[in-house]
Amino acid sequence: MGVALQFDNRDIISIKDFSRKEINYILEISKTMEPLAYEGSNTLRGKILATLFFEPSTRTRLSFEAAMQKLGGSTIGFAESEIASVKKGENLADTIRTVENYADVIVLRHPLEGAARLAAEFSKVPIINGGTGAEEHPTQALLDLYTIQKEKGRIDGLKIALVGDLRYGRTVRSLAFALSLYNVKLFLVSPETLRMRREVLNTICEKISVIEGEDLEEIVPQVDVLYATRIQKERFPDPAEYAKVKGVYKIDKNTISNAKEDLVILHPLPRLDEISAEIDATPQARYFQQAWNGIVVRMALLSLVLGCVV
Amino acid sequence: MGVALQFDNRDIISIKDFSRKEINYILEISKTMEPLAYEGSNTLRGKILATLFFEPSTRTRLSFEAAMQKLGGSTIGFAESEIASVKKGENLADTIRTVENYADVIVLRHPLEGAARLAAEFSKVPIINGGTGAEEHPTQALLDLYTIQKEKGRIDGLKIALVGDLRYGRTVRSLAFALSLYNVKLFLVSPETLRMRREVLNTICEKISVIEGEDLEEIVPQVDVLYATRIQKERFPDPAEYAKVKGVYKIDKNTISNAKEDLVILHPLPRLDEISAEIDATPQARYFQQAWNGIVVRMALLSLVLGCVV
Amino acid sequence: MGVALQFDNRDIISIKDFSRKEINYILEISKTMEPLAYEGSNTLRGKILATLFFEPSTRTRLSFEAAMQKLGGSTIGFAESEIASVKKGENLADTIRTVENYADVIVLRHPLEGAARLAAEFSKVPIINGGTGAEEHPTQALLDLYTIQKEKGRIDGLKIALVGDLRYGRTVRSLAFALSLYNVKLFLVSPETLRMRREVLNTICEKISVIEGEDLEEIVPQVDVLYATRIQKERFPDPAEYAKVKGVYKIDKNTISNAKEDLVILHPLPRLDEISAEIDATPQARYFQQAWNGIVVRMALLSLVLGCVV
Numbered sequence: 001m002g003v004a005l006q007f008d009n010r011d012i013i014s015i016k017d018f019s020r021k022e023i024n025y026i027l028e029i030s031k032t033m034e035p036l037a038y039e040g041s042n043t044l045r046g047k048i049l050a051t052l053f054f055e056p057s058t059r060t061r062l063s064f065e066a067a068m069q070k071l072g073g074s075t076i077g078f079a080e081s082e083i084a085s086v087k088k089g090e091n092l093a094d095t096i097r098t099v100e101n102y103a104d105v106i107v108l109r110h111p112l113e114g115a116a117r118l119a120a121e122f123s124k125v126p127i128i129n130g131g132t133g134a135e136e137h138p139t140q141a142l143l144d145l146y147t148i149q150k151e152k153g154r155i156d157g158l159k160i161a162l163v164g165d166l167r168y169g170r171t172v173r174s175l176a177f178a179l180s181l182y183n184v185k186l187f188l189v190s191p192e193t194l195r196m197r198r199e200v201l202n203t204i205c206e207k208i209s210v211i212e213g214e215d216l217e218e219i220v221p222q223v224d225v226l227y228a229t230r231i232q233k234e235r236f237p238d239p240a241e242y243a244k245v246k247g248v249y250k251i252d253k254n255t256i257s258n259a260k261e262d263l264v265i266l267h268p269l270p271r272l273d274e275i276s277a278e279i280d281a282t283p284q285a286r287y288f289q290q291a292w293n294g295i296v297v298r299m300a301l302l303s304l305v306l307g308c309v310v
Numbered sequence: 311m312g313v314a315l316q317f318d319n320r321d322i323i324s325i326k327d328f329s330r331k332e333i334n335y336i337l338e339i340s341k342t343m344e345p346l347a348y349e350g351s352n353t354l355r356g357k358i359l360a361t362l363f364f365e366p367s368t369r370t371r372l373s374f375e376a377a378m379q380k381l382g383g384s385t386i387g388f389a390e391s392e393i394a395s396v397k398k399g400e401n402l403a404d405t406i407r408t409v410e411n412y413a414d415v416i417v418l419r420h421p422l423e424g425a426a427r428l429a430a431e432f433s434k435v436p437i438i439n440g441g442t443g444a445e446e447h448p449t450q451a452l453l454d455l456y457t458i459q460k461e462k463g464r465i466d467g468l469k470i471a472l473v474g475d476l477r478y479g480r481t482v483r484s485l486a487f488a489l490s491l492y493n494v495k496l497f498l499v500s501p502e503t504l505r506m507r508r509e510v511l512n513t514i515c516e517k518i519s520v521i522e523g524e525d526l527e528e529i530v531p532q533v534d535v536l537y538a539t540r541i542q543k544e545r546f547p548d549p550a551e552y553a554k555v556k557g558v559y560k561i562d563k564n565t566i567s568n569a570k571e572d573l574v575i576l577h578p579l580p581r582l583d584e585i586s587a588e589i590d591a592t593p594q595a596r597y598f599q600q601a602w603n604g605i606v607v608r609m610a611l612l613s614l615v616l617g618c619v620v
Numbered sequence: 621m622g623v624a625l626q627f628d629n630r631d632i633i634s635i636k637d638f639s640r641k642e643i644n645y646i647l648e649i650s651k652t653m654e655p656l657a658y659e660g661s662n663t664l665r666g667k668i669l670a671t672l673f674f675e676p677s678t679r680t681r682l683s684f685e686a687a688m689q690k691l692g693g694s695t696i697g698f699a700e701s702e703i704a705s706v707k708k709g710e711n712l713a714d715t716i717r718t719v720e721n722y723a724d725v726i727v728l729r730h731p732l733e734g735a736a737r738l739a740a741e742f743s744k745v746p747i748i749n750g751g752t753g754a755e756e757h758p759t760q761a762l763l764d765l766y767t768i769q770k771e772k773g774r775i776d777g778l779k780i781a782l783v784g785d786l787r788y789g790r791t792v793r794s795l796a797f798a799l800s801l802y803n804v805k806l807f808l809v810s811p812e813t814l815r816m817r818r819e820v821l822n823t824i825c826e827k828i829s830v831i832e833g834e835d836l837e838e839i840v841p842q843v844d845v846l847y848a849t850r851i852q853k854e855r856f857p858d859p860a861e862y863a864k865v866k867g868v869y870k871i872d873k874n875t876i877s878n879a880k881e882d883l884v885i886l887h888p889l890p891r892l893d894e895i896s897a898e899i900d901a902t903p904q905a906r907y908f909q910q911a912w913n914g915i916v917v918r919m920a921l922l923s924l925v926l927g928c929v930v
Contacts, residue, residue, distance in 0.1 A: 040356025046660025048686055059408060062386045066358055066412035069384040074689040076682045078699070079388070098679060098889060101911035102686035269408060291411035350666025369718060372696045376668055376722035379694040389698070579718060601721035 008307035011120040012128040015138040015174045020181040023145065029309055030146050030293075030300040037070055037296050043308045044073035050103035051077030052095065053130065054110045059269060060130045060139070063291070064107050067298035071308075076102060093122045100125045105306055108132070126305035134168050134235055140268055141174035143297040147290050148225055151264045155179070160225040161187035163216060163249055164274060166196040168235035171268040173200055175227065180204035187219045188212045191245045194231070216249050221258040226251070226284075227266045228274045252276035256284060266290060318617035321430040322438040325448040325484045330491040333455065339619055340456050340603075340610040347380055347606050353618045354383035360413035361387030362405065363440070364420045369579060370440045370449070373601070374417050377608035381618075386412060403432045410435045415616055418442070436615040444478050444545055450578055451484035453607040457600050458535055461574045465489070470535040471497035473526060473559055474584060476506040478545035481578045483510055485537065490514035497529045498522045501555045504541070526559050531568040536561070536594075537576045538584045562586035566594060576600060628927035631740040632748040635758040635794045640801040643765065649929055650766050650913075650920040657690055657916050663928045664693035670723035671697030672715065673750065674730045679889060680750045680759070683911070684727050687918035691928075696722060713742045720745045725926055728752070746925035754788050754855055760888055761794035763917040767910050768845055771884045775799070780845040781807035783836060783869055784894060786816040788855035791888045793820055795847065800824035807839045808832045811865045814851070836869050841878040846871070846904075847886045848894045872896035876904060886910060 005025050018026075036043075049068040051061050056079070065075045092110070096119045099106060105126045108116050113133030120127040131137045149155050160179060162172050166188055176196065179186060186208055188196050195212065204210060213219055220226065228251055236242040250273055256263060267275055267287040279285050303309045315335050328336075346353075359378040361371050366389070375385045402420070406429045409416060415436045418426050423443030430437040441447045459465050470489060472482050476498055486506065489496060496518055498506050505522065514520060523529055530536065538561055546552040560583055566573060577585055577597040589595050613619045625645050631637075638646075656663075669688040671681050676699070685695045712730070716739045719726060725746050728736050733753030740747040751757045769775050780799060782792050786808055796816065799806060806828055808816050815832065824830060833839055840846065848871055856862040870893055876883060887895055887907040899905050923929045 046690070048689055050682065058388055058405070062360065062388070062409065062412050065386045069358055069386070070356070074384070074694070075386075076685040076689070076695075078678055078682075094890060095678070097908045098911040099682065101908070101915060102682050270404060288407045288411070291408040295411060368698055368715070372670065372698070372719065372722050375696040379668055379696070380666070384694070385696075580714060598717045598721070601718040605721060 007304035007309070009126055010305050011116075011123075011126050012138055012301055012305065013116045013120055014129070014136050015141045015178045018138075023142070023178065023181065026142055026297070026300055026304065027146050027149060029304060030142075030297045033296040033299040033303070037292075037299060040070055040072070042072035043303060044068065044071035044306060047073040047104040047306055047308075048102065049073055049075045049077075049302065050099050050106045051075060051079075051130070052099065052106060052108050053077065053079045054108075054115075055131070057109050057131065059291070059294075060109065061107075063294045064128075064130065064298050064302075067295050067302055070295065071299055071302060073104075073302070077107075092119060096122045096127075105302060128301060128305065131170060134170050135173065137170045137174045139294075139298060139301060140171045141178040142301070143290060143294040144171075144175050144227070144266065144268070145178055146297050147266060147286060147293045148264070150293065151286055151289075152224060152262075156183040158182075158225060159185045159187065159223045160227065161189055161216075161219050161223045162227045162229070163189040163251075164229035165194045165231040165235075165245075166190040166229075167194040168232055169229045172196075172227070172229050176200060176204055180207045182208075184208055186210045187223060189214065189216050189219055189249070191248050193241060194245055216251075216255065220256060220263075221260070223263065224260060225264045225266060226256075226259075228271070229268060230271055230274055247273060249274060250276060251279060253278050253282070256282075259284070317614035317619070319436055320615050321426075321433075321436050322448055322611055322615065323426045323430055324439070324446050325451045325488045328448075333452065333488065333491065336452055336607070336610055336614065337456050337459055339614060340452075340607045343606040343609040343613070347602075347609060350380055350382070352382035353613060354378065354381035354616060357381075357383040357414045357616055357618075358412065359383055359385045359387075359612065360409050360416045361385060361389075361440070362409065362416060362418050363387065363389045364418075364425075365441070367419050367441065369601070369604075370419065371417075373604045374438075374440065374608050374612075377605050377612055380605065381609055381612060383414075383612070387417075402429060406432045406437075415612060438611060438615065441480060444480050445483065447480045447484045449604075449608060449611060450481045451488040452611070453600060453604040454481075454485050454537070454576065454578070455488055456607050457576060457596060457603045458574070460603065461596055461599075462534060462572075466493040468492075468535060469495045469497065469533045470537065471499055471526075471529050471533045472537045472539070473499040473561075474539035475504045475541040475545075475555075476500040476539075477504040478542055479539045482506075482537070482539050486510060486514050490517040492518075494518055496520045497533060499524065499526050499529055499559070501558050503551060504555055526561075526565065530566060530573075531570070533573065534570060535574045535576065536566075536569075538581070539578060540581055540584060557583055559584060560586060561589060563588050563592070566592075569594070627924035627929070629746055630925050631736075631743075631746050632758055632921055632925065633736045633740055634749070634756050635761045635798045638758075643762070643798065643801065646762055646917070646920055646924065647766050647769060649924060650762075650917045653916040653919040653923070657912075657919060660690055660692070662692035663923060664688065664691035664926060667691075667693040667725070667926055667928075668723045669693055669695045669697075669922065670719050670726045671695060671699075671750070672719065672726060672728050673697065673699045674728075674735075675751070677729050677751065679911070679914075680729065681727075683914045684748075684750065684918050684922075687915050687922055690915065691919055691922060693724075693922070697727075712739060716742045716747075725922060748921060748925065751790060754790050755793065757790045757794045759914075759918060759921060760791045761798040762921070763910060763914040764791075764795050764847070764886065764888070765798055766917050767886060767906060767913045768884070770913065771906055771909075772844060772882075776803040778802075778845060779805045779807065779843045780847065781809055781836075781839050781843045782847045782849070783809040783871075784849035785814045785851040785855075785865075786810045786849075787814040788852055789849045792816075792847070792849050796820060796824055800827040802828075804828055806830045807843060809834065809836050809839055809869070811868050813861060814865055836871075836875065840876060840883075841880070843883065844880060845884045845886060846876075846879075848891070849888060850891055850894055867893060869894060870896060871899060873898050873902070876902075879904070
């Protein structure tokens with residue numbers, strides 16, 4: 001049996017809080033959720049999820065709500081524009097200490113780094129980080145890992161390129177940390193100004209082989225997974241800086257003409273023009289399947305932190 | 311038995327996609343939903359409806375959500391101001407290819423004509439058009455038909471007046487197409503600048519008798535059904551044009567003093583001052599009953615496209 | 621047995637509509653909801669709550685939604701920014717006469733005094749006032765009473781101070797009326813410009829002993845319950861008037877150094893700086909427990925007006 005893993009009532013704040021063994025366990029539980037995602041289930045009947053989104057998100061919010069409902073639970077919450085008590089000047093700790101009385105688990109998205117950690121310190125119910133600042137998006141990293149494992153049958157031994165904005169993108173940063181727990185070779189492809197931050201690089205380079213570069217064409221033929229990201233205008237302090245790098249990588253059929261036949265192309269979405277529409281119909285494109293995988297991984301996480309995995 | 315009608319997994323995009331026989335079938339199934347709307351039901355337990363509203367709507371959104379919940383299903387979605395991924399620049403096709411992973415059926419409202427048709431091309435799950443551009447609002451037309459049949463016992467043989475903005479109103483356009491499948495006499499009452507568009511007229515005049523006019527008083531005594539519409543400021547390209555026709559028809563007790571005793575007055579709501587409050591308490595007023603009928607018709611549509619009509 | 625109390629299909633508009641006997645009955649039913657709030661229940665399965673919030677609120681809306689879901693019911697609704705039909709110019713009566721067809725009970729928050737009363741006149745389904753104008757917030761008053769009784773074991777015989785904005789705060793006004801039905805001594809502590817309005821004072825002074833004052837320090841040692849309120853910027857006609865009184869009372873450890881040992885500190889939340897964070901961890905602080913009590917009181921109210929208390 002081995003040591004039991006403790007997830008009941010646990011917060012999901014940072015991918016860095018999890019060991020490889022724990023992540024593998026989450027991926028395993030996620031797989032058992034696939035049939036429940038089709039057929040529905042009642043394991044979380046009577047439980048309430050609160051989605052507190054202090055920043056715009058369609059995908060993450062709807063995905064968590066659908067996951068909760070597929071397990072028989074229900075949802076309350078707000079999205080950006082409705083945040084009444086915040087307009088009235090309430091601080092995050094008070095919001096959490098109120099909402100923990102209404103819900104059994106809270107998913108928080110917030111523009112400030114550290115907000116989810118702070119919320120967890122005050123909350124009696126588990127906090128799941130639904131994206132905070134430019135720093136963390138652990139459930140996205142987990143669904144990315146799940147997708148890679150599902151599509152390639154494994155994570156160890158793969159060559160994986162992360163492409164685009166590696167400086168401001170929280171998704172790619174959480175994913176890089178997660179991948180550093182596996183035996184992968186990582187290619188980081190970005191313009192000079194959008195390179196992954198030094199402190200992140202330091203941590204992951206200790207564990208795995210990392211190659212940085214700017215030339216996407218050169219790297220494509222070498223990799224098993226190509227993970228593209230949107231260059232996020234809203235995270236740039238300076239619009240001029242954004243204008244310079246906007247659209248610098250555009251993946252089209254020509255880009256992947258020398259790729260391995262079983263290349264898998266991923267993207268956290270939404271995309272602008274990083275991936276040409278002509279790629280959508282290719283067997284390499286797996287970014288819409290990621291949305292489905294997001295459901296099963298979030299079903300697993302909700303079940304785990306609510307102590308409802310049997 | 312006759313030929314079985316196929317609704318399972320079907321999109322509801324335009325009233326023009328349906329034959330008279332199919333519409334009659336929808337109205338029949340709607341009738342069977344009346345007791346379920348009172349008592350509740352579990353036929354859609356475990357199913358999720360996504361309401362994607364890219365344009366304001368209270369009535370249509372809440373009506374679909376209530377319909378889904380009365381059948382035991384649940385809902386996710388967004389309304390206008392929260393559309394995060396759209397702010398981030400996502401196109402509709404990508405939104406649909408994501409949300410189809412979260413939900414079993416999608417209701418879409420969108421400012422652009424053709425949006426629902428486009429969504430249906432990309433979606434694996436059924437798309438129901440909740441109002442697109444100035445062109446189509448098929449579920450409103452179906453609930454209008456249902457209301458007429460419920461109130462008058464039939465549709466064939468009736469004289470029906472559509473009054474107000476026949477140029478920009480999508481509701482009235484979808485309804486005119488629907489009515490042209492029945493043996494009705496249609497009176498179109500509008501100011502010159504708000505006449506029904508030529509291409510719509512061409513289609514319906516081939517099938518039924520249509521009389522256009524500006525004088526409401528003259529037409530009222532002749533009709534069985536008076537369908538009033540709001541002149542929708544938000545659809546006018548030119549505010550001056552709106553100012554000229556605003557309030558041109560106001561139905562009050564005087565207007566209907568010479569009407570048939572069993573006249574039925576309908577309105578898709580919301581109204582401004584097209585119908586005076588003094589009409590509300592008359593036996594002719596049926597526009598608030600339309601809201602209830604909207605629930606049962608939408609329960610029928612959700613059940614049909616999800617293959618849950620037994 | 622005594623006389624049966626009638627709550628089935630009753631509106632909850634003003635605390636002034638309820639006798640002491642009726643309020644006690646609500647508090648009693650609330651107590652029976654405590655275990656259901658933990659375990660969940662199905663007594664309202666198939667029922668729909670519509671939350672119509674024409675004004676910002678996180679707390680009241682989420683609290684009602686959670687209460688409904690804990691009883692097995694479901695929810696539809698809108699919050700401030702989505703109010704499409706209102707943007708289109710619809711009046712409240714029409715909105716109510718539409719939504720009553722979608723839902724079994726309606727909670728209304730509205731900026732205008734009298735809005736809930738007006739809604740109740742038009743509605744076939746029970747209306748619960750979720751806060752209207754600066755005048756009424758009856759469900760908040762009920763949860764405040766419930767909290768006082770739970771914390772102190774009784775209401776009669778207590779000395780209670782209401783502190784802060786007694787002029788514009790609807791919470792404190794509804795609470796003062798409710799307390800005037802009990803044998804309490806009331807201290808009203810506010811700056812001169814924020815004193816409780818004359819017409820409110822007239823009514824409650826007839827029934828109970830009321831002492832007005834500006835000096836919080838002097839009053840603290842005398843009372844059993846200290847009820848602090850936020851000075852609500854959004855209710856001030858004149859920002860300069862707000863600036864003068866903002867932050868005038870700040871409850872910290874020093875403030876309560878001479879208080880009774882078993883003092884209970886309450887606040888309807890959200891707070892700004894009326895209560896220092898250092899108070900949060902003291903045994904006197906009970907304002908986050910109020911949020912939980914809000915759930916059980918609202919479960920009781922929903923059950924009562926829907927005729928589902930057995």
